[in-house]
Amino acid sequence: MTGVVQFSSASQARPEVERDRTRSFWTSVTWIGLAVLLAWSWSPAEMYRWPQLFSDAGNMATYAAGFLKPDFKEWHYYLQEMATTIQIALWGTFLAAVLAVPFGILSARNVAPWYVVQPVRRLMDACRSIHELVFAVLFVVAVGLGPFAGAMALFVHTTGILAKLFSEAVEATDFRPVEAIRATGASRVQEVVFGIVPQVMPLWMSYALYRFESNVRAATVLGVIGAGGIGQVLFEAIRGFYYPQASAMLIIMLVTVSLLDLLSQQVRKLFL
Amino acid sequence: MNAISVRNLSKTFGKKQALENISLDIAKGEMVALIGASGSGKSTLMRHICGLEIAQTELGRIDILGQPIQSGGRLARDARGLRRNIGVVFQQFNLVTRLSALSNVLLGNLGRIPTWRGTLGLFNAEEKRLAREALARVGIPEVVWQRASTLSGGQQQRAAIARTLVQRSEILLADEPIASLDPLSARRVMEVLASVNRDGITCVVSLHQVEYARRYCPRTIALRDGRIVFDGPSVELTNNMLVELYGANSEELILPDAPTQPARPNRAATPRLSPAFV
Numbered sequence: 001m002t003g004v005v006q007f008s009s010a011s012q013a014r015p016e017v018e019r020d021r022t023r024s025f026w027t028s029v030t031w032i033g034l035a036v037l038l039a040w041s042w043s044p045a046e047m048y049r050w051p052q053l054f055s056d057a058g059n060m061a062t063y064a065a066g067f068l069k070p071d072f073k074e075w076h077y078y079l080q081e082m083a084t085t086i087q088i089a090l091w092g093t094f095l096a097a098v099l100a101v102p103f104g105i106l107s108a109r110n111v112a113p114w115y116v117v118q119p120v121r122r123l124m125d126a127c128r129s130i131h132e133l134v135f136a137v138l139f140v141v142a143v144g145l146g147p148f149a150g151a152m153a154l155f156v157h158t159t160g161i162l163a164k165l166f167s168e169a170v171e172a173t174d175f176r177p178v179e180a181i182r183a184t185g186a187s188r189v190q191e192v193v194f195g196i197v198p199q200v201m202p203l204w205m206s207y208a209l210y211r212f213e214s215n216v217r218a219a220t221v222l223g224v225i226g227a228g229g230i231g232q233v234l235f236e237a238i239r240g241f242y243y244p245q246a247s248a249m250l251i252i253m254l255v256t257v258s259l260l261d262l263l264s265q266q267v268r269k270l271f272l
Numbered sequence: 273m274n275a276i277s278v279r280n281l282s283k284t285f286g287k288k289q290a291l292e293n294i295s296l297d298i299a300k301g302e303m304v305a306l307i308g309a310s311g312s313g314k315s316t317l318m319r320h321i322c323g324l325e326i327a328q329t330e331l332g333r334i335d336i337l338g339q340p341i342q343s344g345g346r347l348a349r350d351a352r353g354l355r356r357n358i359g360v361v362f363q364q365f366n367l368v369t370r371l372s373a374l375s376n377v378l379l380g381n382l383g384r385i386p387t388w389r390g391t392l393g394l395f396n397a398e399e400k401r402l403a404r405e406a407l408a409r410v411g412i413p414e415v416v417w418q419r420a421s422t423l424s425g426g427q428q429q430r431a432a433i434a435r436t437l438v439q440r441s442e443i444l445l446a447d448e449p450i451a452s453l454d455p456l457s458a459r460r461v462m463e464v465l466a467s468v469n470r471d472g473i474t475c476v477v478s479l480h481q482v483e484y485a486r487r488y489c490p491r492t493i494a495l496r497d498g499r500i501v502f503d504g505p506s507v508e509l510t511n512n513m514l515v516e517l518y519g520a521n522s523e524e525l526i527l528p529d530a531p532t533q534p535a536r537p538n539r540a541a542t543p544r545l546s547p548a549f550v
Binding site: 017018176177179180181182183184185186187189190193194195198199201202 | 286287288322324352353354355356358359360362364366367368369370371379380381382383384387390391393432435439
């Protein structure tokens with residue numbers, strides 16, 4: 001057999017492929033839509049009251065003055081309650097991170113088919129859009145007052161958040177290693193385990209740690225409805241006008257959150 | 273029985289015709305170069321052969337070792353089993369960059385071992401030994417524990433070839449394996465591919481530069497705008513013929529300092545003459 005030349009003409013005029021205008025059209029629509037939404041929300045959110053931030057600054061100064069002399073007499077008790085708050089956040093975040101892995105993968109459009117993605121996403125939306133406080137009230141009714149209700153509330157809400165963040169990380173992965181693994185004859189699950197998970201692991205870790213920090217703050221708020229921890233003590237102090245004690249607790253919270261931030265940065269470095 | 277048999281394959285992406293009625297046969301043990309300018313359809317053809325892309329037409333059909341991997345615009349039911357027989361090497365190496373070279377090579381086992389063991393990543397001592405051997409075979413035994421992201425381009429590509437060795441595939445598709453590499457690494461990768469071919473593995477290598485085709489592959493298939501414009505011995509593909517085939521685009525296929533007439537193909541590197549020659 002010899003080489004066969006089927007084409008001899010050297011000149012080749014290629015037609016220009018038309019530009020896809022729908023894309024730029026939808027980009028403009030999105031920006032205009034955002035502007036309309038902001039305008040629509042201006043009055044209902046009472047944004048027109050912004051000058052009061054300056055005219056009534058004196059009130060805030062008076063209130064803040066009460067916090068200037070922190071009282072650390074009962075620091076031991078505060079630290080103990082702070083620890084409870086962290087422990088609530090720790091379990092709530094851990095359970096959420098574990099559950100967010102399957103839910104996150106199943107709500108990623110490049111992995112699962114739409115008939116799985118849509119229901120899973122709606123379920124996660126529900127978990128996310130309902131505030132921890134609402135879940136906490138539900139759990140308090142179900143399992144009674146105390147830290148367990150707080151941990152469960154954080155767990156459900158955080159699962160919704162992490163599943164969304166995890167799935168976005170999955171959708172942003174490089175698909176080429178996945179194809180290489182598919183080409184070896186691997187199964188769908190194996191494509192995810194070896195092609196996608198190693199790529200998103202550092203990001204997932206980072207998101208989970210960040211949510212842990214946020215959950216420590218959220219867990220203090222859950223104290224208001226009786227879910228234990230330093231929040232409960234803090235709100236009792238504020239309601240009783242014990243500002244020096246409240247101030248001490250706020251300082252402890254601030255220091256704790258900063259320390260956790262430093263710690264989680266170190267942990268993140270290990271995984272990158 | 274042919275290693276690869278393609279019939280009436282067509283594919284369009286949007287308005288662009290990527291492949292137009294491609295038919296070709298590649299016998300077992302051949303080493304074939306697939307050349308063409310950027311956008312001529314080389315990668316698309318490769319991706320169809322290994323079942324990563326599905327053709328649209330009713331007529332299109334691709335058989336691997338006598339069994340259809342896709343026909344009539346549908347992937348065959350046992351495509352997964354057939355993929356095991358096709359090792360694929362990509363231009364961008366497509367290694368899992370956060371895993372070690374050894375782990376990447378071990379992934380070649382996934383299609384062969386029980387699913388549960390593969391999914392949990394439980395590779396046995398024998399498989400690990402073979403993976404190390406494969407890395408030694410492609411000349412990079414020293415990088416076993418290195419993360420794939422820290423390897424040079426040439427090392428990554430050779431690790432990717434090692435993965436296909438572990439896969440023990442009968443066909444090796446290399447899609448622009450040297451396009452992202454410096455000349456020395458490119459030569460090494462081509463030597464490895466030629467030596468893999470000497471072991472009886474059918475190799476199809478898409479190349480950007482025709483010099484490598486002449487040197488390492490007895491047979492060349494040339495594509496232009498999704499059509500086969502040449503299929504025959506690489507030695508017949510002279511620079512003049514390339515200019516005729518590709519016009520102005522031929523510049524990107526010919527190295528500037530290349531001889532105007534092709535050297536005889538390196539017989540030592542290509543002892544198996546393809547049926548196209550006989």
